[in-house]
Amino acid sequence: MESVDHKKRLCLVGARGAFLREALSLGVEILAVQTPEEYRGLPADLAAEVTSLVLDYQDTDRLVELVSALHAVRPLDAVVTVFEEALLPVARLVDALGLPGVPHATVTLLTDKWAMRRHLREAGVSSVLAELGTGRADLAAFGGMAGYPFIAKPVAGSASLGIFKVESADDIDRVHEGLTAVGLGTFLMEEFLEGPEISVDGLSFHGRYVPVAICDKILGPDFVEFGHCLPARLSPETEQEVVELVAEFLDCVGLAEGLSHVEVKLTPAGPRIVEGHNRRGGDRLNTMAESVYGFSLERTALELALGVMPERHARPEAKGASSVCFFAAERGVVKEVTGAEEVRAHAQVLELHINFPAGQEVPPLRWSLDRAGYVVVHADTADAAEALARDLAGRIAFAVEPKDFDTSAERDDLRALVGEIDQSNRLGYARPAADAAQERHPA
Structure with a gap:
């Protein structure tokens, strides 16, 4: 591999953990752009090796202002991230600083699933029936047009959060209540694609x-x-x-x-x-x-x-195969986790992680981060890898003490979580539902 010349300078947005260590191993100078939470979680040895810029990088105007000023003094060679929530900010920097990378227009098209569907339809590429919705009437109209089942989901979400399957016309009230409960006043409806x-x-x-x-x-x-x-x-x-x-x-x-x-x-x-x-x-x-x-x-x-x-x-x-299997746990407070030492010692295990060790609460399963943990393995074939990962995941047992949960607080937490993950407000969808409907169906 070609070596990195003379301390190239890299702006890493959402800098954390293993990805930051990987960047440092290239021998580059790093401007680490981090939220306060990311900065607080940075190990001391890593913090000492980088220059940190701590801010809410979703405020892209402020981000561009500050990084541009630093770039003018010590020019950057690249801006990069691998994290979903930092893709749009990085694209803004790429455009503003004139650096190599994916332009903001393309990242916006990938993030905004409604814009993507319209763009693909116009180009005749992998066309899928889709419409923007703002209320119960839109769900009913789309079901009448596209048939059932269909999907209703955030316009710019991720991590499998806030996705609803509308099974039939009788399911519309349930789904509309669910969308409303998580704060999705504007949502995307798509035909359901059968198959793996x-x-x-x-x-x-x-x-x-x-x-x-x-x-x-x-x-x-x-x-x-x-x-x-x-x-x-x-x-x-x-x-x-x-x-x-x-x-x-x-x-x-x-x-x-x-x-x-x-x-x-x-x-x-x-x-x-x-x-x-x-x-x-x-x-x-x-x-x-x-x-x-x-x-x-x-x-x-x-x-x-x-x-x-x-x-x-x-x-x-390919040299062999690999599989990851995630596992869940019953809701409650974890008293004990067993089987982890045995699984971790298995010769074919690459990684084992427990998300909720003893003393922590297991939340309801709403999205990817609510899974209780995972095991990653390597094997000779894909079938063998999947079977082994499933078997080893099944050996992890959680002893959980049930407790009463505040369902009202959980609904509020879920609404806040969907609002945090869905990036539609950064793409111009943060409007009253009536305004959105008027724009789509003018008199």
Whole structure:
């Protein structure tokens, strides 16, 4: 690998943990842009090695003002992140500073799922029936047009939060109440795509796409992801269809450089795009890809941004397979967790993490961060990896003491959580529902 010249300077937005350590290993100077919470969680040894700029980086005007001033004194070579919540701020900086990266217009198109659906429909790429909704009447109208079931979800959400499946016309009241309860006055409605879901992580070099990690996805209740398996078990014909669709999708939205993570449904009518992102996939996919391909997606994001990664021309060869299995726990206060030492000692385990150790409360399962933990394994085949991950996850047992929960407070917490994760207010959707309806259906 080409070495990094003379202390290049990197602005890392959302700098934390292993990703920050990976950046430091490249021998670069780092301007770490962090929220106060991220800064407080930074280990002392890392804090001593970086220059920190602590602010709410969702205030992008302030972010651009401060980073531009620092850039004028000590020029930056790149701005990068791998975290969903920092993609739009990074894109603003890329445009403002004139640095290499994905432009704000493309990141906005990927973040705003309604804009993405309209753009794809106009281009004739993986068209999926979709409409914006603001109330019960819109749900009923969309069901009458698209049929049942269909999906209602945040316009710019993530982490499987706030997604509702409308099973029939009789289900509209329930879903509308659910959307209202979590504060989604404006939401996206999409036709339900039948079939298994996969994810595709890859790289783009000046518009030329190279797939890397194609993963099977295992869904749990309410669309929360409970596992992934790499490589996906696809026929060569289906895999080729998927790769061609993903490349067409990325061309359509204007993503010509860097990492991408694209979710695809394998429907009876062929593969269809669910959504895409200009980052690596989550849910331990970086660990899995490194296990199977010897290829760190996070390090790749840094090397691509700094211009020190040689261009790849082919997908790396898989060496074995990897799977992650998430597990849940009953609600209540955790008294004891058993089985972890046995599982961690297994020769094929790459990672084991318990989210709720003894003394912590297990919340209701609403989104990805409510899962109780995960185990990641390596095996010779995808089938063997998935079976082993499931088996080992099943050996982790939580002894939980039930308690009474304040359901009113939980509803408020969920509403606040959806508001925090959904980025639609940063994309111009923070309007009264009546105004949105008038704009879509003028008199």
